[in-house]
Every structure is written in structure tokens, then in C-alpha cells.
Amino acid sequence: MSGVKYIGPVFDGSGYAEAARNYVLSIYRKGYPITLAPISFEQTRPDLGEDGEILKSLIDASIDYDKIIVHSTPDLWAHWTKFETKKHIIGYTVWETSKLHPAWTMACNRVNEVWLPCDWNMNVFRDSGVRTPLYKIPHAIDVPDLDxxxxxxxxxxxxxxxxxxxxxxxxxxxxxxxxxxxxxxxxxxxxxxxxxxxxxxxxxxxx
Structure with a gap:
């Protein structure tokens, strides 16, 4: 079974990082082959405990993969669309405002799919001219026992x-x-x- 290469800021302290960690760990715990290529936007490094050790073990793991998930803002996707032309590239991002910069629209239209966490983003990206298939993939969250x-x-x-x-x-x-x-x-x-x-x-x- 071919796996997935996941690219994201999994060791940072941002919301992007938290979301990326949860996706990577969910894929790993489901037994799906995954290799990790961490990127970073900041110097904040939270203590990730056992999850951090799992993430470290996945860095550059030697697996066959035919899909790449790039979890970042679209301006950073160009490297993989240029050099990984034989892979199925999925861009995962999230945005707060009601429109995209034209350069982001162009970046989205160069990947095979764009994943977004909510209907708001789905509408914004469509209205901004993104023609690439869009899929709503809500953030992966382990909900604790609130009691x-x-x-x-x-x-x-x-x-x-x-x-x-x-x-x-x-x-x-x-x-x-x-x-x-x-x-x-x-x-x-x-x-x-x-x-x-x-x-x-x-x-x-x-x-």
C-alpha cells in the first residue's frame, strides 16, 4: 500500500502546527504508511511528550508514497508542485478573510486538491477563483471526557x-x-x- 508524505510545521506552537500534529498522528494511529517532512515558521517549541517522540520517529521514514499533503499557506506549495510532479499533491490550508491574494489562487490551482476545514473557507476559495477540487476536511481533534x-x-x-x-x-x-x-x-x-x-x-x- 502506497503511503503519504506529510509536510507541515508539526513542532511549532501555532494553530497550523497543532492541526498538522493531529492529522499526522491520526494517520499514523490508523496504520497508514506515513513519512514526515517538518517545516517551521517560528522558534516556539512546545513540549509534545510522547506525541513528539512519535513525530520524530516519522521524519524521513523510508516508505513508498504517491500522495503529498502540504499543510501550510499556499505561498509555500510551489516547491513541491515543481519538484514532485509525479505525485498527487494535496494542499491543506485555512484562512480568515473573505478573499484570497491572487498569488494564492494561482498556487491552489497548481495542486491536485485543496483541503479546507470549513464551509466558510470552501466558499471563499471558490469565490476567489480556485478551480482545483476543494474538499472540506475538518480538523482532527480528540475530544476529552469533559466531566x-x-x-x-x-x-x-x-x-x-x-x-x-x-x-x-x-x-x-x-x-x-x-x-x-x-x-x-x-x-x-x-x-x-x-x-x-x-x-x-x-x-x-x-x-
Whole structure:
């Protein structure tokens, strides 16, 4: 059985990295042949424990493969469409806005398939001129037993407060200041609301 070569930022700390790890581990645990080619966008390296050891064991694993999954933004797909011309190349990506840069549309149209996690992205990519077949592949997530998850308390947050929760990498593209401006415009300091941010700095200058 021919396997798959997976290219993604599996050792980073970003959302892209978390999603890529979950896909690679899901494929591995299903017994499907997989070889891993890690890429990186940052210097953040979370402790991945046992999963990290599994991922390391898959790097450059010697298998026969006829498919390549490139899990990144489309601007990075050109290397594989140029040099892996005899493989079936799948680009996996996700995007927040309502349109794509024309260069991204061109990159998508050079791969054999594009995988996207949600209907929003499916519509955006179609409307932006992507003609390559699009498939909705939701993120692979192991949902824990919620009854076993301990209560998470934050000092200063009332038990009856309405919580807003946002997770993102702190950079200009994510528009954190727009989020804060909208929140402070909508609520006052006496409203029973709270905005919780789960974020971290990234490694690119200028944001």
C-alpha cells in the first residue's frame, strides 16, 4: 500500500502546527504508511511528550508514497508542485478573510486538491477563483471526557460573568487591536462580561 508524505510545521506552537500534529498522528494511529517532512515558521517549541517522540520517529521514514499533503499557506506549495510532479499533491490550508491574494489562487490551482476545514473557507476559495477540487476536511481533534476536565478559575472573573474567549497568535494579521476596540466599545467596566485571550508572540519582526 502506497503511503503519504506529510509536510507541515508539526513542532511549532501555532494553530497550523497543532492541526498538522493531529492529522499526522491520526494517520499514523490508523496504520497508514506515513513519512514526515517538518517545516517551521517560528522558534516556539512546545513540549509534545510522547506525541513528539512519535513525530520524530516519522521524519524521513523510508516508505513508498504517491500522495503529498502540504499543510501550510499556499505561498509555500510551489516547491513541491515543481519538484514532485509525479505525485498527487494535496494542499491543506485555512484562512480568515473573505478573499484570497491572487498569488494564492494561482498556487491552489497548481495542486491536485485543496483541503479546507470549513464551509466558510470552501466558499471563499471558490469565490476567489480556485478551480482545483476543494474538499472540506475538518480538523482532527480528540475530544476529552469533559466531566474529567478540572474547573478553570481566573482571578477577578465572576461565576456568572459572560465569557468571550479568543485564541490567536499576536500579530497584525489577526487584528488584536480591532478585537479590543470592539469589545471596549460594546461593554463598560460594570457589565458582567469578560474577554479572555489565549495568545502568544510570534517570531516575525514588524507586527
Amino acid at each position: 474529567s476536565v478540572p474547573n478553570f478559575n481566573i482571578d477577578g472573573v465572576g461565576a456568572n460573568d459572560y465569557l468571550f474567549y479568543s485564541i490567536f497568535q499576536w500579530q497584525e494579521r489577526k487584528n488584536p487591536y480591532g478585537l479590543l476596540a470592539a469589545y471596549t466599545a460594546a461593554f463598560t467596566g460594570v457589565d458582567d462580561v469578560c474577554l479572555v485571550l489565549k495568545t502568544y508572540m510570534h517570531d516575525h519582526a514588524g507586527d
